[in-house]
Amino acid sequence: MIVQNQMETVKISPIENQNPRVKFWYPQYSNISLDAQIGKGTTIHSHVWIADNVIVGENCRIEAFAFLPGGVILEDNVFIGPHVCFTNDRKPPSDKWDTITVQNGAKIGANASILAGVTIGEDALVGMGSVVLKDVPAGEVWAGNPAKFIKKL
Template identity: 30%
Template sequence: MTSIISKIKANPKLKRLALSMLIPKNDNRPRLWVRWFLNPFKHKKGAGSIIRYNTRLDVFPFNNFQLGKNSVIEDFATINNGVGDVIIGDKTIIGIGNVIIGPVTIGSNIMFAQNIVVSGLNHGYEDVTISPAFQKVSSKQIIIEDDVWVGANSVITAGVTLGKHCIIGAGSVVTKDIPEFSIAVGNPAKVIKKYNKESSTWEKISP
């Protein structure tokens, strides 16, 4: 199966044909037959996990989507693996209205509040004779390690890693890696506290 997908991706004509079979023209959602007959066999949902009825699953069989055990994707969230895998661990909450666009790896025991955007996708803009809407897209892996808490209305941009047990304040825009056991806030997000393991306290970071 993997070798067939690789051959299709490497051949522009086959790729266009395959995409037309999977995705309706002028749409970014998989066709109904893909959602009913392909995705259930391709993608993995762990025991005890819940995907709410109003979740928009724009997931395709040519990339991976995986949801771990006892995790929840709340209503009005959108999951899109069109340009890269979306992997979600165990006991993780994807909050109401979240948008997750791969390539993204999300660990276990994570809390995403409401209206968070996590996107590994960027559009080109360099050629000023062409609208960015029609320029090539690029993608960079986002990694969110275990025990992270992301506040409402935050944005996590392509290529960022959030270290274990870091906290992202509400409304933050994260454009650079955030180290483990730290608190970051603002636009662009900056670390304001770090956990001192020796003293077992959260210490403020001097400006």
């Protein structure tokens, strides 16, 4: 896998067999499980944590300091802003994880927190700093703490 940063192009051998078309920025500061699946055309910025059993679709963008624990599914063309935190356990500590699904084209703004078991619908938008406690329907804007419906797109 070829990795680019502002200073040089480097190779990451543990991940290079996964998908040569994934772009990492400053990968030395990220933790990406070898059991994560990452689709082509996806860009992952620095300080990102992607755990086991995470699926990232094609052409996604994951900004710096995002946290994706096991059970997160990002479909294609998803944007995850900086410092977005997904949780996979509604009642910690537990051995049972709840899946979080972010459907095609959805966007999640900086510093949002997404509760375990939530689905963010296709082309939905979650505003920055939001705390999402329940499903966000397709094509809607939700924001706030707790996140509430704002408008249809």
